[in-house]
Amino acid sequence: GNSVTQMEGPVTLSEEAFLTINCTYTATGYPSLFWYVQYPGEGLQLLLKATKADDKGSNKGFEATYRKETTSFHLEKGSVQVSDSAVYFCALTETSGSRLTFGEGTQLTVNP
Amino acid sequence: EPEVTQTPSHQVTQMGQEVILRCVPISNHLYFYWYRQILGQKVEFLVSFYNNEISEKSEIFDDQFSVERPDGSNFTLKIRSTKLEDSAMYFCASSGNRGGNSPLHFGNGTRLTVT
Numbered sequence: 001g002n003s004v005t006q007m008e009g010p011v012t013l014s015e016e017a018f019l020t021i022n023c024t025y026t027a028t029g030y031p032s033l034f035w036y037v038q039y040p041g042e043g044l045q046l047l048l049k050a051t052k053a054d055d056k057g058s059n060k061g062f063e064a065t066y067r068k069e070t071t072s073f074h075l076e077k078g079s080v081q082v083s084d085s086a087v088y089f090c091a092l093t094e095t096s097g098s099r100l101t102f103g104e105g106t107q108l109t110v111n112p
Numbered sequence: 113e114p115e116v117t118q119t120p121s122h123q124v125t126q127m128g129q130e131v132i133l134r135c136v137p138i139s140n141h142l143y144f145y146w147y148r149q150i151l152g153q154k155v156e157f158l159v160s161f162y163n164n165e166i167s168e169k170s171e172i173f174d175d176q177f178s179v180e181r182p183d184g185s186n187f188t189l190k191i192r193s194t195k196l197e198d199s200a201m202y203f204c205a206s207s208g209n210r211g212g213n214s215p216l217h218f219g220n221g222t223r224l225t226v227t
Binding site: 034036041042043044045046049089091099100101102103104105 | 118147153155157168170203205215217218219220221
């Protein structure tokens, strides 16, 4: 079956630090990959996505590249802000399906 | 921007009672979902719904769960006889179409506490 594994958290950084949150996946087909973000008290919001190998998703300064050879979709941001503090979820869905499979979530705290 | 709304934000119920969690998906969306997140665990898929019927369900979605779209705008999740282990955050989501190119829009969730 499909699965997603994220780096263990929580992650605490200072403002303007570089962020990496690792995500690897196992899938039987050719999945689409997503990063969702959950700000305190809110629902899950789509942050970025990539639908095929070597695609790069980007949004709000965050980037992730779909690496088929390493089955990874690591999230990066060059300079984090306090407002980036949230829980980040890596997820996948088969291109023909609708079920999202989520990783464990990584709590990010950015201190001023 | 249109959004998915869920009510109530927090529901407390006693074991064995029935609960109904309510969701209003984005109005032109066709696919509807329920997910749940037990505290400290992964977000898990429960069920997807399209064209007034269940299109996919997980092993979690057993006979005590049911979904309904009673009036063309609401989408509900009913748990017939709640158990302690049903305590979780329940998220509703909707999308315009099926598959990886159609992102899911999630509500803010209903926190269900079973005592």
